[in-house]
Amino acid sequence: MSKRNIIAIVGCNWGDEGKGRAAFFESQDASIIIRSTGGNNAGHTIVHKGKKYALHLIPGGIIHQNKLNLLCPGVVIDTDVLIEEIKMLNESGINISPEKLIISGRAHLIMPYHKDLDRLYEHFKENKVGTTGRGIGPSYSDKVNRTGIRMYDLLLSEEELRDKIAIAIKPHNILFQNTGYESCIAYADKLAKKLKRNGQFLKNFIGNTDVLIRKAIEEEKKIVIEGAQAFRLDIDHGDYPMVTSSSPNASGTLSGAGIGPKYISKVIGVTKAYCSKVGNGDQFFTEEYGEEGNIIREFGHEYGTTTGRPRRCGWFDCPNIRSARTTMGLDVLCINHIDTIGKIGNELGYIKVCYAYEYNGEKINYIPDDTEITKQRPKPIYQIFRGGWEIPKDCKIYEDLPQKAREFIEFIEQQTKIHVQYIGLGADIKDTIVK
Numbered sequence: 001m002s003k004r005n006i007i008a009i010v011g012c013n014w015g016d017e018g019k020g021r022a023a024f025f026e027s028q029d030a031s032i033i034i035r036s037t038g039g040n041n042a043g044h045t046i047v048h049k050g051k052k053y054a055l056h057l058i059p060g061g062i063i064h065q066n067k068l069n070l071l072c073p074g075v076v077i078d079t080d081v082l083i084e085e086i087k088m089l090n091e092s093g094i095n096i097s098p099e100k101l102i103i104s105g106r107a108h109l110i111m112p113y114h115k116d117l118d119r120l121y122e123h124f125k126e127n128k129v130g131t132t133g134r135g136i137g138p139s140y141s142d143k144v145n146r147t148g149i150r151m152y153d154l155l156l157s158e159e160e161l162r163d164k165i166a167i168a169i170k171p172h173n174i175l176f177q178n179t180g181y182e183s184c185i186a187y188a189d190k191l192a193k194k195l196k197r198n199g200q201f202l203k204n205f206i207g208n209t210d211v212l213i214r215k216a217i218e219e220e221k222k223i224v225i226e227g228a229q230a231f232r233l234d235i236d237h238g239d240y241p242m243v244t245s246s247s248p249n250a251s252g253t254l255s256g257a258g259i260g261p262k263y264i265s266k267v268i269g270v271t272k273a274y275c276s277k278v279g280n281g282d283q284f285f286t287e288e289y290g291e292e293g294n295i296i297r298e299f300g301h302e303y304g305t306t307t308g309r310p311r312r313c314g315w316f317d318c319p320n321i322r323s324a325r326t327t328m329g330l331d332v333l334c335i336n337h338i339d340t341i342g343k344i345g346n347e348l349g350y351i352k353v354c355y356a357y358e359y360n361g362e363k364i365n366y367i368p369d370d371t372e373i374t375k376q377r378p379k380p381i382y383q384i385f386r387g388g389w390e391i392p393k394d395c396k397i398y399e400d401l402p403q404k405a406r407e408f409i410e411f412i413e414q415q416t417k418i419h420v421q422y423i424g425l426g427a428d429i430k431d432t433i434v435k
């Protein structure tokens with residue numbers, strides 16, 4: 001068997017952990033960078049050489065020279081957003097050609113009616129998920145229903161495409177008609193025309209990503225998979241129903257890419273030094289509604305990249321990372337915002353880390369999944385760290401970090417039993433320490 005050289009980067013909490021930044025760092029010496037789950041519900045800002053790039057679909061690896069970036073079959077694609085992103089990158093001087101970007105023909109499309117359905121389903125739910133409204137769930141539903149429209153369909157004749165769309169929209173139009181959403185009724189001929197125009201722009205980028213991945217594996221080239229969303233948003237393993245509609249855990253990420261588990265060499269779990277979440281749902285176990293939450297939000301600039309919504313904030317949760325370790329097969333952790341948590345400690349005079357919960361009269365160190373039945377809320381048990389720290393300017397290696405920051409990191413390692421290999425100290429990838 002060829003040498004394994006594939007790294008998956010996945011989020012450990014509710015998204016927005018800085019996976020894009022970690023993937024960008026890890027892909028400096030990679031040949032291929034992959035996105036394989038979710039769509040433009042994700043969003044990250046890469047800061048490189050003083051320039052900022054906001055991306056939702058295309059992997060951050062596109063900013064590096066001479067690397068191939070793939071959007072694999074597990075991704076759902078809004079072609080308008082994809083075209084905008086390609087144009088934005090071209091305008092920033094990063095020339096996008098099929099040598100740099102290939103999109104799987106198998107990847108499903110987010111159609112305009114999926115965005116309308118996303119709104120409609122949310123409207124009728126009593127407990128709203130608080131989706132990003134990007135049409136992600138309805139696109140995956142059509143895929144599972146086997147009525148999805150795929151990237152390859154953009155290469156069909158306009159008539160063939162129109163016929164496929166006509167079948168897909170039938171049940172949706174009945175729903176729109178009967179729920180007061182008549183203005184959303186979709187027309188196959190109009191949609192086919194529009195998609196063919198987008199197809200004209202995108203046609204040279206559409207291809208077979210399996211073949212490219214196979215070749216890279218045979219040549220023992222390094223591949224980095226940039227995960228989207230995160231463990232607690234996973235449709236099977238997250239806080240159902242307040243989750244996304246794909247499997248952002250490590251195995252789902254591999255499956256979406258079309259890579260078998262035996263080829264993976266390392267899974268990096270990315271987390272912040274505190275927790276944040278966007279969207280609805282019960283208070284997460286370490287969430288703070290009061291002053292502590294506000295200070296974390298302000299110091300961490302915790303406002304959504306995709307929707308601008310203020311994020312809900314709380315303390316680092318070791319039981320969650322311990323659950324993520326086995327479910328996602330984490331090898332190492334990347335902890336971002338070690339600079340921010342130090343500032344928060346200076347402001348508040350302390351930092352908290354949850355290492356266990358009191359639940360149903362017991363002390364537990366995992367995430368319980370039956371809280372709706374027991375009607376019990378796990379109560380976090382915290383380790384308190386006094387004060388905070390400032391990161392020195394010339395901090396390059398682990399030993400340069402203030403002692404209190406090292407104590408914080410080593411406590412997390414001890415509690416989660418995972419080595420913290422990467423430490424993020426700022427937005428730019430040069431502000432990364434490898435331990």
Ligand code: IMP
Nearest residue numbers: 015016041042130131132243244278279
């Ligand atoms: P959807 O993925 O738009 O269906 O949204 C479902 C839930 O996942 C909502 O709570 C969203 O806020 C959340 N979500 C989806 N993508 C992301 C992400 O990239 N970061 C953080 N939260 C996300």
